[in-house]
Amino acid sequence: MEALLRTLQEHGAFDNQAQMVGGIAQRAIDNGFDSLSDAQKQVLEPFIEMNCTGVTDPGGHHNGCDKLIPSEDLAQAIELSEDGIEGVQCEDCRDEAGFYQHQWERIERE
Numbered sequence: 001m002e003a004l005l006r007t008l009q010e011h012g013a014f015d016n017q018a019q020m021v022g023g024i025a026q027r028a029i030d031n032g033f034d035s036l037s038d039a040q041k042q043v044l045e046p047f048i049e050m051n052c053t054g055v056t057d058p059g060g061h062h063n064g065c066d067k068l069i070p071s072e073d074l075a076q077a078i079e080l081s082e083d084g085i086e087g088v089q090c091e092d093c094r095d096e097a098g099f100y101q102h103q104w105e106r107i108e109r110e
Contacts, residue, residue, distance in 0.1 A: 069090055
């Protein structure tokens, strides 16, 4: 959990929040998530899971995916996102986007 909070912090997830939120996140990073009170954990709850932003195909159709990305997968989803926390995608959507990119590169080579 601490690694996820560090990733969120590095990508500015707490920048536009009340100072208290960033402080609680920093405490969890420094001392461990389990050191937080239940009330403090609730403050961070909205940040430890995010919904997938989906993917748009080359024809402009958005797939409408909004799967919940659980905390254990979220840090990787943020790191792999070209848009940081604004464009997190589930594994299925990352695969789909990769397929579109691969097809586009193949077309450009031809």
